[in-house]
Amino acid sequence: MSSSLSFLATTASPFHHHHSRHPQKAARAPTHFSPSASGAGTNATNASGHDNGGDKESILRLDRRNVLLGTLGGLYGTAALGCENTAVASPIEPPDLSKCHTAHAGEGAENVQCCPPYKDNSEIVDYKFPSSSTPLRIRKPAHLLDADDLAKYEEAYRRMRALDPSDPWSLEQQARVHCQYCDGAYDQVGFNVQLQVHFSWIFLPWHRYYIHFHEAILGKLIGDDTFALPFWNWDSPDGMTMPSFFVNDKTSPLYDEKRNPDNLKKVLDYQYSHKNYENPYTDEELKVKNLYQMNKTFRESLPLPELFLGDRVRAGEEASMGKTMGRIEAIHNAIHLFVGMPEAPYRDMGNFYSSGYDPLFYCHHSNVDRMWHIYRQKRGNKIDFNDSDWLNSSFIFYDENKQLVKVKVEDCLNPQKLRYTYQDVELPWADSSVKKKLKAKAKPRSRVSLVQVSEFGPDPRPLDSTIRTLVQRPKKSRTKSEKEDEVEVLVIDGIEVPDNGPVTFEVYVAAPYGGDFVGSDLGESAGSFVKLPHFHIRKREDAQTKKFSLKLGISSLLEDIDAEGSEKVVVSLVPKVGEVTIGGVHIDLIKTDWTA
C-alpha cells in the first residue's frame, strides 16, 4: 500500500492526517484556529510590503512588457509561445480593464458583451485581509441547510437580483466577471493571448477569490457579516442531486430556468456527458462510482499538485498550448454540463459565459473550493506550487466595499485569512472500502473475447471511435519507495478540439493478457477530458495549433487492477462529445512534489 493510499483510508475527517510528522489541529470551531506556520505574519507583511498606488505598479508592468517584447523580438508573432521553454517567465497579470472587448463563447454565443461597468484602472487597490476579529463565515452543506439559513440565502439573492443590472453587485455583473475571465474579453497584458482562468493552476485560486467576493457581497446585501455560501456537497451520496431548494420552487430567487430539465432530480455522474451518455447503473451504484472516482482523484494527485490543480501557465501562455487541466476541474466541468441546457449555447451552467447567472454555480464552486481546501489539508498544508509565478499571479475583483481590488494567489491559500471555513462533514470517498463496494456491484467482466491491440503510432489519430492502444511503461514492478519518489503519469498529448462546442472523452486503463491481447472490457477509469464550449484562443492569423494535453496519475490504479507487474498497459480513449484528434499517448515518471 502506498503512503497516499493508506492516508486516504483514514476516513471521515479531513483533519486526520497520515502525515503525522506535520500534525494539523482540527478546526471545528471558530475559537480553535491557529494560523499555519507558513501563513503567520503574512497579513502584516502584506499591509506594508506592497507598493501603495497604481503608478509604480504600472511602470513596473510596462518595463517588463518592453523587456518581453524585446526578448522575443521577431518571434513575437509566432507566439508568446517560445516562453514556455525559455528563461523568460512571469506570473499571469491582471487585465487592463480599459481594454475589455467582445467575448466569444462558442456556437450560439459568438459575440457576447460582458465587459464590466468599471473601466478606470486608477482606482485599484491591493487586497487587504479582513481583520482577524471579523466573524468567520462557516460554509455548510446545502442539502442540510436549516430554514433560517435558507431564508437568508434566498433573501440575499432576491436583493442581488433586484439591483440595477449596471450595479457591480448585481447578478448580471457578477455573472459577467466569469465571462470576462473565461471567454476572452481580455488579452493578457502585453500579449496577443487571451486571459483564461480555466485549464491550469490558476483555476482554483481565481475561483476561490471570485466566490469569496460574491459571498461577501451577498452578506452585505442582507446586512449579515456571518453569511456564508453553502456548498453543494456532491462528494457525499446524499448531496449527489441538485439541492432541492434550487429546483422545487420556481418562484425562489435560487431557481434558474436554464437548466437541463431531465437532470433536475437525477443523481449526477462525474462522468456525465450530454451526448453519447450511457448509464447502466442504478442510483446507488452511480453514487459509489462517483465516490470511487473521487477516491482515485485524491490518491493519484496527492503527491503531485499539477494533477489536481492543473499545469503551470505563465504570462504569455495559454492552457491550449499543450497544458493539462487538473483532475478536479474535469469532474467540475462534468457537473457543469450535467446542470446546463443540453443544446448550444448550453446555457446557463453548460457554458462559461452564462454560468454565473445560475445561483447554483456559486454553490457548486463552494464545493470545488472545499475540495481544494481538503486536498491542501491532506498534504499537511504544504504549498501546492512553490513557484513565484503561481504565487504572484494576480486578478482584479470588485469587492463588498465597492472597491476594485487586486489579489494575488499567495494570499488566498489559507481560507481562515479570508475569514471563512467549511463545516467539517464526513468524507465517504476517503474510505478505502469504496472500491470493494463498487466491485461487488459492477457486472462481471468478460474474459471471453480477446482483441489484439497495437501501439498508437507516430501520427495523430481522430478520436471518432474508441481507440485502444498498447502503451509501454517506463518501468514495471516499481517498489514502494520508487513510487514515493515518482508518480506514474499517463500523458495524452496533442489533443486538438473544436473551438465551438463542448468536448468530453474518457480514459480507461487495463492490463493486457500476455503480449498484445486484451479483453473487451475497457478496464478501470483513469479520468476524463472535459471542456465547456468557448473559444480557447483568440482568432488570429498566426494562431498556434490549439492543442491541449491531459495528464492522469495511474500509480494506484495499476495497484487496483493488479497490473504493477505488466510491462505494457492498454489505454482506451472513448469519445463522447465533440470532434477530437489525439497526438499521442505515453507514460512518464514524474517526481513527487511535497515541497514545504
Ligand code: C2O
Ligand atoms: Cu469558471 Cu465552474 O467554472
